[in-house]
Amino acid sequence: MDPRKLLYFACIAENGSFKKAAKQLEVSQPALSTSMDRLERELGEKLLDRSPTGVTLTPTGELIYAHARLIRDELDLAERRMTKREDQDQGTLTFGTLPSLAAAIVPKAVCRWQARSETPTLCIVEKVQIDLLLGLIRGEVSFIVGMSESYGFIDGLRQRVLFRDKLHVIARPDHPAVPREGLTWSDLAEYPWILQMLGKQRTLVEQLFAQEGLGLPRELTECGSVACIKTMVAESDNIALLPASAVNADIAEGRLRSIDIPDPLLHRDIAVMFRERTPLTDAGRRLVEEIEAAGQALS
Known part of the structure; x- marks a missing residue:
């Protein structure tokens, strides 16, 4: 044929x-x-x-x-x-990252990376986890920075954990749930939630509610934009789960409030992932080091 x-x-x-x-x-x-x-x-x-x-x-x-x-x-x-x-031979570096990491950690790291060395042209791809992984497998990016996964079933991929990202349950400061003491996940299930797009973070939210025998809240919105999630939370009764690095400034400014609900599951490990047969360039390694340092400082 x-x-x-x-x-x-x-x-x-x-x-x-x-x-x-x-x-x-x-x-x-x-x-x-x-x-x-x-x-x-x-x-x-x-x-x-x-x-x-x-x-x-x-x-x-x-x-x-x-x-x-x-x-x-x-x-x-x-x-x-x-x-x-x-492009890479001519000095272009392309990597992928999650929207939540692009909110604070990646910009800080990139600025430090650019200030400390002569840098090539940089292309930052911002996508949800599954699309980042597909881009890495297809060779569209040199490496990705995202949530740690078990990739043993995908031949040729490697990962290294960079830092642990604390997660906050966030709401607007005058949200009805904020002044309540001894909150449980059953209490929070009464309110509408906004989740990042399908992926491991949604699975985590499912685990948090499953601890009390609950499914996901009935009123649910999925959104891939961290900025959109924060704006909707600030202007409604919606609750969301976002990393500390993406919301610390909003909490400090009084725009958002972290709901106090202790839980050992409220974290995620962030890793760099790359193809085994395509090692990182010197510029790529330096950038990963800056992302690691920024993540440890902001998380």
């Missing part, structure tokens, strides 16, 4: 039209139609239903499109990785 025909097929499927696909691919429409006829003959299956208004995929076409798209995406990835390698 000719991979080029599959790439053509993916383009037709996404455009829903031979005319639009031919224009995008910069080939003639008759040549594109002939290529698809040959692909269908090779497979012995009809892939496209043609009509005056365009084309739609048959069930077999849907299956082939899924594979054709993967082939195209892998080729695009290879091209991006080659470009990324050229």
Whole structure:
């Protein structure tokens, strides 16, 4: 099977039209139609239903499109990785981090890193944990700084814990729960909560409530932006769980309040993760050292 025909097929499927696909691919429409006829003959299956208004995929076409798209995406990835390698050779450092770490720890570390040495061009990618991990596996970043995980099942990844991040249950200063003494997780379940996007931190919140035989609060919002979470908490009855480094300044300024509810689970370990066969550059190691120092100071 000719991979080029599959790439053509993916383009037709996404455009829903031979005319639009031919224009995008910069080939003639008759040549594109002939290529698809040959692909269908090779497979012995009809892939496209043609009509005056365009084309739609048959069930077999849907299956082939899924594979054709993967082939195209892998080729695009290879091209991006080659470009990324050229950028790295020219002095570009790309790393990924969590939104909660980008709120205070990473900016402090980067500024110290830039002030202390001659630094290359820096690209900071801010994503949720699962997207950071995927980017690392696909070679889109040199390393990531996120929540420590057990990656033994993923061959070729390594991690080193940098610091332990204390977590605060936060609310606005005049929240009804703030003056209450002896609060339990059952008490806090009465209020609406905002959680960071699906991931380990949500699992932690589930564990905290499960200690008292509870599920997650019924009124729940998920948000990937730390700034948005803090604003919503400050202006409503919402409660959230955020790291100390992201909220210490807000608490000191009286904008937010930490709810006193002692629990040994209120922490997370932050680690640097990298590919075993792609060691950190000298600049990368120095930056990780600054992130480690900033995290230990601010947590």
